[in-house]
Amino acid sequence: MKALVSVKRVVDYNVRIQVKPDGSGVVTDGVKFSVNPFDEIAMEEAVRLKEKGKITEIVAVTIGGAKCEETLRTALAFGADRAVHVKEEGEVQPLTAAQALAAVFKKEGANLFLLGKQAIDDDANQTGQMVAALLDLPQATFASKVELEASKATVTREVDAGLETLEIDLPAVITADLRLNEPRYLKLPDIMKAKKKPIEAVTLADLGVTAGAGLKASKTVAPPKRSKGVVVKTVDELIAALKGKGLI
């Protein structure tokens, strides 16, 4: 069984984002980028399934500019066998990304598509669901446990009410939640080996995708700052302060 795993290059999750003073976006120059944390979890799951003999080949895919090659090399060091780089320097919104990813999935004839549940930059949480819709495939989002068989998967999902279990026929789309696994640390020999693994370059046009009308961002602002708080010394003072404001 072949699995496709998508990875996105995003501003590292530890970076404190600065909004540009002119409102045109956030500062990304000179900022550390890494693989979207949820995509690392998706990648790790694919590798574990391969180690268990459930998957025979892992193909990593990303969409974006030249710098995304780094992201793909990381995926290859994780254990992907090869990679597809959909080259596009401009902004790609989730539906356009989903159309491209669906085309790659079809072209590869893959049976399982693993993605992260959301990217920590745009926080959209859409792409996996959209890929599933475009291919008319089942989806299991927010997965915290995946059991794979030859023609179906049993997936436990993190939902507001607790844990929901679904059974889905393959091929299928699964998006990873935080608790699916703990991604491994990359070893130097694997990073070296990854440099020799093949990356195929394609464009949106090659895949027959043209970006339609998208969302237009007019301005980006920092959230309103909270006013400076008070540090109290004792529990009594805290209770008095809360009572004073009519909160308790």
Add this chain to the structure above:
Amino acid sequence: MSKILIIGQQADGKLSSSIAKVVTAAKLVGGEIEVAIFAKDGSAAAAEAAKLDGVTKVLQIDRAENDNELAAIVAPQVVELAKKGYSHVFAPGTTFGKDLLPRVAAKLGVQQVSDVMAVHGPTSFDRPIYAGNAIVTVEAPAAPAVVATIRLASFSAVGSTGSAAVEKVSVDVALPTHTRFVKLEAQKSERPELQSASRVVSGGRALGSSENFKVIYDLADKLKAGVGASRAAVDSGYVPNDMQVGQTGKIIAPELYFAIGISGAIQHLAGIKDARTIVAINKDAEAPIFEVADFGLVADLFTAVPEMTSKL
């Protein structure tokens, strides 16, 4: 004029409290507001939805397959309905809405607006990005429809003194069989629901064990508050995952929020930034949580919290 379709969420015949907040967002768009209830038997939830102020009509779509509101099953029906002259399709920013709506948007061929936190007009919305550290104003294409999930922490609930008509509707589309519900392991709790509670008490890694979480529950019970947790507390197994507050858990906006033994990582703050008043109790005076707290107490939680509970 706008005609807004809200995808209702229900469980066991009860309408989700999220829908009253989505109606508030829809009222800011203006126009006719219809709520669609997909269930095996949606009568009770539809009756509740009909009472929400501002709702023009409730559509009740009863079908055995809708029993567990699975995205793959509900989506084709929403797509079919949406084509009947609706300018907007809204769903709550719950796991149900997040799972379902992008599937609908893709079928309609539109980019979805996720987590709407403010409505400026029929096609202009604010939404948070980068874990809430930036807010972007976006203009969505009006055609064929604006598809958006609504961030519950940003809108208050409408009242329920209305009396809209309930119409039983059959949506005639073939439904897939590739997705089957197996089970739901729900956490039973008598405490107020996290996302609608006006007070929330949350515990973090510093609690050290699930037994120690008792001090959090005791304070919460005294305050009639919901109980939340940081990712660290969930990952350590102190509490179940559905209690997680933050960028990837629940986003809440209570009147009063207690962060106890929580350092205040960016991802946690994303879930509580809109709380009216934040109280932090932490041993570490340098913890980032004190930068956003309205009231901070630097103290050992195991002495301060029981003391507080006993004095309330």
